[in-house]
Amino acid sequence: xxxxxxxxxxxxxxxxxxxxxxxxxxxxxxxxxxxxxxxxxxxxxxxxxxxxxxxxxxxxxxxxxxxxxxxxxxxxxxxxxxxxxxxxxxxxxxxxxxxxxxxxxxxxxxxxxxxxxxxxxxxxxxxxxxxxxxxxxxxxxxxxxxxxxxxxxxxxxxxxxxxxxxxxxxxxxxxxxxxxxxxxxxxxxxxxxxxxxxxxxxxxxxxxxxxxxxxxxxxxxxxxxxxxxxxxxxxxxxxxxxxxxxxxxxxxxx
Amino acid sequence: xxxxxxxxxxxxxxxxxxxxxxxxxxxxxxxxxxxxxxxxxxxxxxxxxxxxxxxxxxxxxxxxxxxxxxxxxxxxxxxxxxxxxxxxxxxxxxxxxxxxxxxxxxxxxxxxxxxxxxxxxxxxxxxxxxxxxxxxxxxxxxxxxxxxxxxxxxxxxxxxxxxxxxxxxxxxxxxxxxxxxxxxxxxxxxxxxxxxxxxxxxxxxxxxxxxxxxxxxxxxxxxxxxxxxxxxxxxxxxxxxxxxxxxxxxxxxxxxxxxxxxxxxxxxxxxxxxxxxxxxxxxxxxxxxxxxxxxxxxxxxxxxxxxxxxxxxxxxxxxxxxxxxxx
Numbered sequence: 001x002x003x004x005x006x007x008x009x010x011x012x013x014x015x016x017x018x019x020x021x022x023x024x025x026x027x028x029x030x031x032x033x034x035x036x037x038x039x040x041x042x043x044x045x046x047x048x049x050x051x052x053x054x055x056x057x058x059x060x061x062x063x064x065x066x067x068x069x070x071x072x073x074x075x076x077x078x079x080x081x082x083x084x085x086x087x088x089x090x091x092x093x094x095x096x097x098x099x100x101x102x103x104x105x106x107x108x109x110x111x112x113x114x115x116x117x118x119x120x121x122x123x124x125x126x127x128x129x130x131x132x133x134x135x136x137x138x139x140x141x142x143x144x145x146x147x148x149x150x151x152x153x154x155x156x157x158x159x160x161x162x163x164x165x166x167x168x169x170x171x172x173x174x175x176x177x178x179x180x181x182x183x184x185x186x187x188x189x190x191x192x193x194x195x196x197x198x199x200x201x202x203x204x205x206x207x208x209x210x211x212x213x214x215x216x217x218x219x220x221x222x223x224x225x226x227x228x229x230x231x232x233x234x235x236x237x238x239x240x241x242x243x244x245x246x247x248x249x250x251x252x253x254x
Numbered sequence: 255x256x257x258x259x260x261x262x263x264x265x266x267x268x269x270x271x272x273x274x275x276x277x278x279x280x281x282x283x284x285x286x287x288x289x290x291x292x293x294x295x296x297x298x299x300x301x302x303x304x305x306x307x308x309x310x311x312x313x314x315x316x317x318x319x320x321x322x323x324x325x326x327x328x329x330x331x332x333x334x335x336x337x338x339x340x341x342x343x344x345x346x347x348x349x350x351x352x353x354x355x356x357x358x359x360x361x362x363x364x365x366x367x368x369x370x371x372x373x374x375x376x377x378x379x380x381x382x383x384x385x386x387x388x389x390x391x392x393x394x395x396x397x398x399x400x401x402x403x404x405x406x407x408x409x410x411x412x413x414x415x416x417x418x419x420x421x422x423x424x425x426x427x428x429x430x431x432x433x434x435x436x437x438x439x440x441x442x443x444x445x446x447x448x449x450x451x452x453x454x455x456x457x458x459x460x461x462x463x464x465x466x467x468x469x470x471x472x473x474x475x476x477x478x479x480x481x482x483x484x485x486x487x488x489x490x491x492x493x494x495x496x497x498x499x500x501x502x503x504x505x506x507x508x509x510x511x512x513x514x515x516x517x518x519x520x521x522x523x524x525x526x527x528x529x530x531x532x533x534x535x536x537x538x539x540x541x542x543x544x545x546x547x548x549x550x551x552x553x554x555x556x557x558x559x560x561x562x563x564x565x566x567x568x569x570x571x572x573x574x575x576x577x578x579x580x581x
Contacts (some may be wrong), residue, residue, distance in 0.1 A: 006369065009365060009368045010369075017354065017356055017357055020356060023354065048564040087350065088351055088352075088353065089353070091351065092346075092352075093353075096341055096344065098338045098370060098371075211516065
């Protein structure tokens, strides 16, 4: 199938360029690890006040949040790289080849997903050292969630970047969207601590349900409707992100 | 002319522009229905000032923009019905470049070829031969960002030729290059056509480039083709050469003009300060007659025969100079 083949060519080129700049992969990983080391211990103390509910370990609350944050922030910024590529003429050059235009997006998204898989795995391994206890399948599901959210947000990021074609308009938009999404998802503290209006607002945020879902799994509760709901929303987000991204890449003059 | 390799009829592109402030929303006709015919193996120069519609036309012919109207076939493939067929036939070197500065030149060439379904080994072999032909030996392992402007531009051309296209579109290939690199680039472009019989369609707003490189020229202004022909044909259409006589003073110029028109007949002329400018069909043969017949009674401080440049052609066709647009 030609789209798979084209995607592979675009992926291997993008991956090769990323591996040549491993410093970015390390920086991307550094942020969640700083959260683990510098913020995690605070949560351990708060957890003793039972704000999180009965018998809940602070790391089981915190690590799923960090994983979702990694998926969101690790992927949202990839658009900057695309604008640079566009400015160098790389996108235009590839769009004149017979390669499927969707593959020009999918190859890049695949590269981002692989990078996030590595970062997510590292994050979970470091969290284990800090004292995280959770079922192994939940940790696998957590890393998979990072990768899936990454596919969604990388695709959206590329789509928006290719529409705006300017770092100066992309950066404020990114901050304006990603930060509220992050704060309203209860990544750092559970939204059950929030006043009513804030909780209502956060219920409209799909990421909140993804975080709750991963937390339910980390507690060992696979059959909890919250966990299933989280998985469903994650899959829907991926479909939505890829649909928007491919639409932009297929559009003329993109 | 046999079957044209590019055949565009009434190609048109309109954009809608959002209103801003007191401006109402409106539609802008960037390209107003152009006809373009290019024969296989030609080097055609597409000449016009910035904003004339050159790049928009090029982007339509290379499937990057959907035309608002009109039809075109490129290498026999219909632009609207078979864009992939068109893409297989063409190479396109955009004004903005083709390569990532952090990527390695050889890898960019191989990856580009693979997007056309060319085997990695064949691509590497072909890429190295292309680089060598473009005097780029030894850059295979280098990062594109470390190349000089001229090298990077020649690498762009190699990227556009790696799949051996039937037609290559070059958008402003020499912009930003120093004179030596430009001359060198022109030589390479000519060789591509001579060696591979590739049709070359090149946009430029430089007169010297169009003049030096093209077999045939299309002049576009405000989205319309305003002239077509070989460089010589276009120059001839301007009406001939100019003979410039410089009088000893501005006062003597009128008498000099009267004497000259008496000899040459009633040719178009104008006086500009102490210079008399006469337009004649053939300046080189008119000048000796003129000097002999006018006799020694007139004090001529200087003579010059000026052949029309493409700049003059452009001025005649559009009423403004190409250079005005560069400011």
